[in-house]
Amino acid sequence: MDRPHNALNNNVPSAGVCGKTPFGEVMAVYMLAGAMMLWLISGISAPAIAADVDAGKQIARQHCTRCHVVGDMNKYGGIGSTPSFGAIKTMADWKERFEIFFILPPHPAVVNVEGVTEERPESLPAFVKPITLSVDEVENLLAFIDQLPAAKF
Numbered sequence: 001m002d003r004p005h006n007a008l009n010n011n012v013p014s015a016g017v018c019g020k021t022p023f024g025e026v027m028a029v030y031m032l033a034g035a036m037m038l039w040l041i042s043g044i045s046a047p048a049i050a051a052d053v054d055a056g057k058q059i060a061r062q063h064c065t066r067c068h069v070v071g072d073m074n075k076y077g078g079i080g081s082t083p084s085f086g087a088i089k090t091m092a093d094w095k096e097r098f099e100i101f102f103i104l105p106p107h108p109a110v111v112n113v114e115g116v117t118e119e120r121p122e123s124l125p126a127f128v129k130p131i132t133l134s135v136d137e138v139e140n141l142l143a144f145i146d147q148l149p150a151a152k153f
């Protein structure tokens, strides 16, 4: 019955070292575990802290102003049939709309969020220059839109 035990012990050359593990090594393991816990906790709250309004503004300027009027960036720009961000923000559910804008038409044909949206098949080429965003960039974009004022009509 104790054969597996023996076999196990024989296969672990450092087994003998365990008995005299120095205190420091044990502490190091505890400290590593603690550091990993901290890292985990900070990782969970990271998106809220890390979202960068200025970076989001640049993304909006670079990509969204092609069609939308965004704040006072391009008051007389945008495409006629496209709502301004200020107008969208007057809607009760503006937040949800922005959070999933990339699946709301016409964006799926233009916007690709890495690791989230499906790659467009090559047989369906984008009708305009495609926009590729990372999840972090979408977070930054949302942080920027969050502090953008709603339009006053």
Ligand code: HEC
Binding pocket: 059, 060, 063, 064, 065, 066, 067, 068, 081, 082, 083, 088, 097, 098, 101, 104, 105, 106, 107, 110, 128, 131, 141
């Ligand atoms: C190619 C032009 C184009 C680009 C680029 C574009 N949009 Fe839009 N967007 C539209 C049009 C057109 C509509 C209106 C769709 C409708 O009324 O059904 C719209 C609507 C929206 C809406 C409201 C969606 C709804 O159904 O209520 C949101 C939110 C939005 N866009 C976010 C963005 C963001 C964020 C960007 C930049 C990353 C962006 N859009 C880039 C054309 C564009």
